[in-house]
Amino acid sequence: DAMVIQNPRYQVTQFGKPVTLSCSQTLNHNVMYWYQQKSSQAPKLLFHYYDKDFNNEADTPDNFQSRRPNTSFCFLDIRSPGLGDAAMYLCATSRAAGTDTQYFGPGTRLTVL
C-alpha cells in the first residue's frame, strides 16, 4: 500500500539536544510538508518542499530546519529543542501544491525533558 511513514512514532530528547524526525513516502508525490500540532490546537504548517524547492513559513522559528535528499524522504531537524517544542509533528505529501489532497503520516510525538 502506498503510504506516508514517519519514524520514530515517539521521540524523547533532552532540552537543547538536537533531534531529527524522519518521513518517507511511497506515493511519489512532488510536495512534502511538515506540520506541528500542539495539544488541543490546529496543525500548523512549518514548511514544505515542492520537489527540491524549500518554502519556509514566515513564523517558523530558525531552530527548525528541513532536508529533502530525494523524492521519497524528508527530515525535520530541531537544532536546540526547547520545552515549548514538545508536540506532535505531522508529515504530509501531495502530488501538487494548491488544492491537491494532502496525505498525512501517523505523526511523531516529541517529548522534551
Place this chain on the structure above:
Amino acid sequence: DQQVKQNSPSLSVQEGRISILNCDYTNSMFDYFLWYKKYPAEGPTFLISISSIKDKNEDGRFTVFLNKSAKHLSLHIVPSQPGDSAVYFCAAIDEKLTFGTGTRLTIIP
C-alpha cells in the same frame, strides 16, 4: 489569529442520528475547503472537500455544505455509526492549508 474556527470542541450523537459539525472562517481568499478525520495515534485522513464555487458536495453518508456569505461550512453525517467516532478537522486553502482546532465526535451506541 485563528482563521478557521471550530467552536465546538466535542459533540455526542446517538447512533443512527445525524451528526452536524460546524466550521467558520474569516479569510475571504479561501477558495477550497476540506474535512479531515483523525483517529487516535493516526494522522488526519482526507474525508471530503468542496470548492468555493459550489454550495454542497455529497459522498455517501457525508455531505459538506458551504455558505460563503456567512463564511460557514458544515459536515453532515447521516446515519452516524460508531466507527465515525474521531476528531474532525475543518481546513481551508488559499496558498496553504489552514486547519481548525478540531471537534471530537463521539457516537453513542
